[in-house]
Amino acid sequence: MSLQEHVAAAFQEKFGTAPPLMVRAPGRVNLIGEHTDYNDGFVLPMAIDREICLALRPRDDDQVSVHSLDFEETAVFQLTSLQNTNSGWAEYLKGVAWALQENGYALRGWEGVMAGDVPKGAGLSSSAALELATARAFQQVSGFAWDAPQMAKLSQLAENKWVGVNCGIMDQMISAAGEAGHALLIDCRSLVTQSVPLPPTLDGSETAVVILDTTTRRGLVDSAYNERRQQCEAAAAFFGVKALRDVSITEFLEAADQLDPLTQRRAKHVITENLRTLNAAKAMQNADAALLGQLMNESHVSMRDDFEITNDELNVMVAAAQSQPACFGARMTGGGFGGCAVALVHGEMVDAFVTAVKQQYQQQTSLTPKIYVCQPSDGASVVSSS
Numbered sequence: 048m049s050l051q052e053h054v055a056a057a058f059q060e061k062f063g064t065a066p067p068l069m070v071r072a073p074g075r076v077n078l079i080g081e082h083t084d085y086n087d088g089f090v091l092p093m094a095i096d097r098e099i100c101l102a103l104r105p106r107d108d109d110q111v112s113v114h115s116l117d118f119e120e121t122a123v124f125q126l127t128s129l130q131n132t133n134s135g136w137a138e139y140l141k142g143v144a145w146a147l148q149e150n151g152y153a154l155r156g157w158e159g160v161m162a163g164d165v166p167k168g169a170g171l172s173s174s175a176a177l178e179l180a181t182a183r184a185f186q187q188v189s190g191f192a193w194d195a196p197q198m199a200k201l202s203q204l205a206e207n208k209w210v211g212v213n214c215g216i217m218d219q220m221i222s223a224a225g226e227a228g229h230a231l232l233i234d235c236r237s238l239v240t241q242s243v244p245l246p247p248t249l250d251g252s253e254t255a256v257v258i259l260d261t262t263t264r265r266g267l268v269d270s271a272y273n274e275r276r277q278q279c280e281a282a283a284a285f286f287g288v289k290a291l292r293d294v295s296i297t298e299f300l301e302a303a304d305q306l307d308p309l310t311q312r313r314a315k316h317v318i319t320e321n322l323r324t325l326n327a328a329k330a331m332q333n334a335d336a337a338l339l340g341q342l343m344n345e346s347h348v349s350m351r352d353d354f355e356i357t358n359d360e361l362n363v364m365v366a367a368a369q370s371q372p373a374c375f376g377a378r379m380t381g382g383g384f385g386g387c388a389v390a391l392v393h394g395e396m397v398d399a400f401v402t403a404v405k406q407q408y409q410q411q412t413s414l415t416p417k418i419y420v421c422q423p424s425d426g427a428s429v430v431s432s433s
């Protein structure tokens with residue numbers, strides 16, 4: 048049974064009727080452009096074929112009641128008296144309701160059932176998927192227009208201010224605006240997006256995007272993430288600009304030796320990563336898988352040596368992937384300090400690639416990786432409504 052069928056069946060069992068409405072929103076993997084979003088820069092993620100799915104029906108009052116099949120818990124809250132009780136997954140729903148209402152949206156209550164297959168805590172944005180599925184649910188029952196960048200911004204606001212995680216805009220934007228078969232070049236300042244197709248291989252076969260989960264998890268990640276943000280802000284202040292997005296590589300090279308070595312490395316990563324990301328989008332448009340792969344490899348070196356957000360397991364995983372003949376390129380992806388790598392692989396050699404990388408990683412780390420071959424998917428959408 049598919050995830051959507053599973054959720055529909057659970058709704059039917061709970062409410063005695065088929066769900067009149069079903070919405071979904073995907074997790075994501077970032078192909079390139081890491082820690083550039085909060086520097087007003089460029090990112091190139093794709094929505095993956097793993098999602099949060101929500102079956103629901105409107106209510107006549109201001110109550111929201113959701114049963115999570117994954118957590119085996121029901122959350123109930125009133126839209127007119129939202130309270131943050133630090134209750135885990137339900138806070139993402141409350142946070143989105145709060146952010147929408149703060150920004151003038153008149154919301155209606157609803158009740159439903161949800162489940163997801165985005166691995167949690169792996170850096171594949173299960174929280175953004177939950178936020179955007181929630182925004183879609185409110186949009187449908189409350190009857191306002193769907194504006195993907197606006198919904199992404201309000202979901203990010205929910206995560207920043209209600210949940211208390213200081214993330215950038217990438218995860219919410221791609222979950223809101225992803226496009227099947229494509230990655231999205233996102234300008235994180237203007238939120239203008241451009242969809243770019245996955246490049247074919249030289250012999251015209253498809254390439255595959257493979258997510259390689261090290262199964263290591265980031266420890267004191269918030270502090271390290273926030274520290275990187277501060278270092279980037281300090282570098283931007285040194286150059287007298289709003290964000291590092293505004294510093295060209297020439298300007299950087301001319302003044303770099305006036306920066307302390309650490310700030311210099313951090314700024315170098317962001318400034319070169321923005322360039323790599325723009326070049327990667329061009330490579331995709333030019334159907335150049337080899338160049339895209341090379342840029343991914345260079346991005347990994349930059350994150351390892353200059354931004355210093357990889358761990359040993361990520362480095363082992365990326366090296367294992369890169370050593371395979373089927374691999375065009377690989378890099379760590381997401382926030383860093385654990386989690387996943389992403390590889391661009393020859394579509395017809397995926398099985399051999401997966402087996403070899405798994406074996407090599409296991410041998411070198413004694414850990415069993417989780418590997419997902421992904422399809423680029425649509426952003427938050429309505430599956431069915433009657």
Ligand code: GLA
Pocket residue numbers: 080081082083084085214215216217218381382383
């Ligand atoms: C996390 C954040 C994103 C982004 C990435 C790094 O996933 O949620 O906003 O900053 O890290 O690229």
